[in-house]
Amino acid sequence: xxxxxxxxxxxxxxxxxxxxxxxxxxxxxxxxxxxxxxxxxxxxxxxxxxxxxxxxxxxxxxxxxxxxxxxxxxxxxxxxxxxxxxxxxxxxxxxxxxxxxxxxxxxxxxxxxxxxxxxxxxxxxxxxxxx
Ligand code: THU
Numbered sequence: 459x460x461x462x463x464x465x466x467x468x469x470x471x472x473x474x475x476x477x478x479x480x481x482x483x484x485x486x487x488x489x490x491x492x493x494x495x496x497x498x499x500x501x502x503x504x505x506x507x508x509x510x511x512x513x514x515x516x517x518x519x520x521x522x523x524x525x526x527x528x529x530x531x532x533x534x535x536x537x538x539x540x541x542x543x544x545x546x547x548x549x550x551x552x553x554x555x556x557x558x559x560x561x562x563x564x565x566x567x568x569x570x571x572x573x574x575x576x577x578x579x580x581x582x583x584x585x586x587x588x589x
Pocket of ligand 1: 504535
């Protein structure tokens, strides 16, 4: 599947217009290409109870399921200047769960695979019985 990184980044920048980040004042926008060929987006949504804030990746994963499910093929995350951001550790785990094989991320150090940004990840397979 062809990945249009410029389109993903533009979608992520557009998504952060809908961020709710009155506490950190650090809006984040994300976008991903799914294996169904759709581009989905998300933005961070904070809370007066600070620890309850939702990262942009949380709304992206909700959007993935709201629009019919599937797997993530490519992902981009940006700050309000449109600069690439690394997904936080928790969000790498969130993305890992829903990755397509070989999922790619646009990062501060170039295009990386999900396995490069979350090596030796804990995942669904670790819950299988081992004999
Ligand atoms: N944030 C995200 O939305 N995604 C990340 O991967 C990194 C951090 C948000 C959380 C919080 O609303 C703001 O950035 C500042 O930490």
